[in-house]
Amino acid sequence: MPHGEDLPALGIGTWRMGEESARAAAEVAALRMALDIGYRVIDTAEMYGAGGAESVVGDAVREAIRAGLAREALYIVSKVLPEHADIAGTIAACEASLRRLGLDQIDLYLLHWRSGVPLKDTIDAFEILQRRGWIRHWGVSNFDIDDMRDLLSAPGGAACSTNQVWYSLSQRGVEFDLLPWQRVHQMPLMAYCPIDQGALADHPALRKVAERHQATPAQIALAWLMTQPGVMAIPKAAHAVHLRHNWQAGHVRLTSVDLAELDRHFPPPARKAPLAMR
Numbered sequence: 557m558p559h560g561e562d563l564p565a566l567g568i569g570t571w572r573m574g575e576e577s578a579r580a581a582a583e584v585a586a587l588r589m590a591l592d593i594g595y596r597v598i599d600t601a602e603m604y605g606a607g608g609a610e611s612v613v614g615d616a617v618r619e620a621i622r623a624g625l626a627r628e629a630l631y632i633v634s635k636v637l638p639e640h641a642d643i644a645g646t647i648a649a650c651e652a653s654l655r656r657l658g659l660d661q662i663d664l665y666l667l668h669w670r671s672g673v674p675l676k677d678t679i680d681a682f683e684i685l686q687r688r689g690w691i692r693h694w695g696v697s698n699f700d701i702d703d704m705r706d707l708l709s710a711p712g713g714a715a716c717s718t719n720q721v722w723y724s725l726s727q728r729g730v731e732f733d734l735l736p737w738q739r740v741h742q743m744p745l746m747a748y749c750p751i752d753q754g755a756l757a758d759h760p761a762l763r764k765v766a767e768r769h770q771a772t773p774a775q776i777a778l779a780w781l782m783t784q785p786g787v788m789a790i791p792k793a794a795h796a797v798h799l800r801h802n803w804q805a806g807h808v809r810l811t812s813v814d815l816a817e818l819d820r821h822f823p824p825p826a827r828k829a830p831l832a833m834r
């Protein structure tokens with residue numbers, strides 16, 4: 557990260573968690589298992605389950621800390637909705653997120669996507685939150701390169717830590733300009749939907765590469781992202797076997813033959829395309 561911290565190239569997402577109270581205990585158990593396996597970065601948002609996902613994360617983190625995990629070992633990411641992104645709204649949204657998470661501080665707080673709220677106002681709010689100690693770092697999500705240029709030209713905008721966007725084998729548009737730009741600015745890219753919400757887990761082109769590594773297609777999709785410098789993937793998984801497989805994807809070493817085959821099936825972008833969004 558730009559502030560000198562090393563983060564693992566794999567975290568865990570929480571979209572679709574916290575939506576039904578009947579599933580909450582199983583979701584808390586899944587996140588607890590993730591922490592036991594070794595995941596340390598958890599991505600959530602006030603939007604997910606209308607705050608329900610943050611509550612699930614909070615319960616899992618509280619249990620893990622009670623069992624001996626150090627809070628400092630964790631890196632909790634959450635996001636403010638664009639409609640809350642003015643100064644007062646961001647501060648209120650962060651306070652509510654902290655309450656649901658049961659934490660004193662969010663490690664990385666992102667603007668979920670850009671809206672009509674002036675960037676300067678959201679940056680001012682992030683700076684206030686940093687001074688209060690409620691967040692350590694801030695960043696953005698779903699920003700294309702022009703948005704990033706606007707951000708960096710706004711007062712304080714250069715302090716942005718990351719941009720979280722859809723990046724996967726099927727969505728390589730960011731390689732055209734955004735990812736190289738972020739590398740130049742030493743700003744890591746957080747790849748959401750890294751297995752296309754499960755769709756890549758069944759892709760025939762990935763199955764062939766996976767067989768060579770005695771791996772699964774989802775592991776190949778994640779291993780491929782982890783070969784990209786300055787990229788972190790945050791797959792969501794609630795099933796124990798998925799959690800374990802995804803973690804083990806870090807051990808898959810793709811060869812130049814694998815990478816060429818993946819490029820043939822999922823070609824890199826030849827021209828600029830609008831940023832993919834979910």
Ligand SMILES: NC(=O)c1ccc[n+]([C@@H]2O[C@H](COP(=O)([O-])OP(=O)(O)OC[C@H]3O[C@@H](n4cnc5c(N)ncnc54)[C@H](OP(=O)(O)O)[C@@H]3O)[C@@H](O)[C@H]2O)c1
Nearest residue numbers: 569570571748749750751752753754757774791792794795
């Ligand atoms: N900033 C943004 O605008 C934005 C947008 C979208 C997502 N995100 C973040 O990024 C995270 C990841 O994206 P996502 O959840 O949309 O999609 P994803 O991580 O690409 O896919 C999640 C789906 O894949 C399944 N899965 C996970 N591991 C698997 C494996 N090894 N084999 C087969 N299936 C597997 C999961 O099933 P189970 O859950 O049943 O295990 C789940 O249905 C989100 O959870 C969220 O935190 C951010």
